[in-house]
Amino acid sequence: MPSSKPPSSSASPEQPGRPVAPEAPELIWLRPERTGRGPKPAHSRDSIAAAAITIADAEGLDAVSMRRVAAALGAGTMSLYNYVPKKEHLLDLMLDAACGEYRLPAEPSGDVRADLTGLAHEQLTIFRRHPWLPGLVIARPGIGPNALRYTDHFLAVTAPTGQPGGTRMEAMAMFNGFICQFAQYEQSAAAGAKWQAEMVGYLTQAAMSGAYPHLARAFATAGPPADPDQAFERTLDRVVLAILAPTR
Amino acid sequence: MPSSKPPSSSASPEQPGRPVAPEAPELIWLRPERTGRGPKPAHSRDSIAAAAITIADAEGLDAVSMRRVAAALGAGTMSLYNYVPKKEHLLDLMLDAACGEYRLPAEPSGDVRADLTGLAHEQLTIFRRHPWLPGLVIARPGIGPNALRYTDHFLAVTAPTGQPGGTRMEAMAMFNGFICQFAQYEQSAAAGAKWQAEMVGYLTQAAMSGAYPHLARAFATAGPPADPDQAFERTLDRVVLAILAPTR
DNA sequence: CTTCTCTAGGTACGGCGTACGTAGAAGTGC
């Protein structure tokens, strides 16, 4: 990072007499964390993200409110807005901080299939540690420095396929989407036995009603509830296969 | 639907002297819409869902609040709670009502690949009509009668693969997940030119910083912005391929 | 007819995101 200025925005000349903020960028990653003027901030983006993640891990994403996070930091509610102009940005910080937990090898091994499988397991591990994370990954682009490091790694891993960059980005979206979905399914399964039982009862009733013959057959021919880990491996295999397949 | 009672819940004998609700089911589809006693309701689940969908289409899912929906129906806020015990259930109704928009052929053609491709396009069309829908589909199981009709159809379409029911359900999750993700990406792209420009600027800056060499190379070798429709077809092809592939 | 259940709807509570204003700390330019 040689220059501290965001590349000088040559588009709007900016009248010199107007000291007002030129238009603060919407993207939090374009806002400098510190400008150097004024009193030293008592907190950092990292500590804020860490506090928010602690709350989310313990009580879910809904429990993460500006008030809660500020209180956890020992700050006044509105002080938080000096660091995080909108709550949306707080989620961005959480997402990127979580992406910082990836343990990525410096170089891909060259075995694309093995690298992707390993990456998927790493991702699932992190998702299990932070149950709220899949929801964020699905909802937001994921663009902070740590997320970019992940993206870069994925591109490195898939480079041997010879596919163009855009295609590999699409593949990454598919890959991430699958893992998010699996993690969320796993959570909802673990969530409530009572709710689960209710749903199973409802579904079998629906299947037996005759209105959904194929669903009924699928239920009838289903064996034991199927090990989730096996289902993950099985479907991951197919996703990787789709990624490795040559583009039509 | 021969019996109006949810299959008699043989588990809890239910003391006859207690007139209190036995434990209302959490699942809205297990609650009868009408019991027959008392005054006739002024609204129906369908009309409520329709009102909510109208609001969501026009102003986004965040604009759908119990107050807004009730007002749109000309009802008092709290009256809505007679039909929809929790807001969560309102979302369930919306999701299922939207699933009712599928135009599904009575029988699959037998060409699995063609059927899946057609289904994907139908789904994308509906998602484009209801931008809030992918978010719901990703977040919730989708279990109402119309959603089950969709599930049944998917199982029918994929029956010729000879895969067991569970595997085909996993395939459906992958299939839906991909289309949701694409639809959401499409929306965010269409959302704001200014935000878009900001992000492109940030990303190119990041790529040029040297910290993300593979990302930089992908940027450098990228041609024109790539037609989204083509990207959809391309990735859909791979998803279908993954679905058709034999399980390891 | 009596009784009991259901519906409509108002009021109120606690929590949310955040606009706005004030007070004071820490750098900058003369």
Place this chain on the structure above:
DNA sequence: GCACTTCTACGTACGCCGTACCTAGAGAAG
């Protein structure tokens, strides 16, 4: 050194949210 500028901290307040709880009254069941 000093005024000026710019930043931080934080309290107050507004409008919205989901929804618990309560009162009336409609209408089927006995």
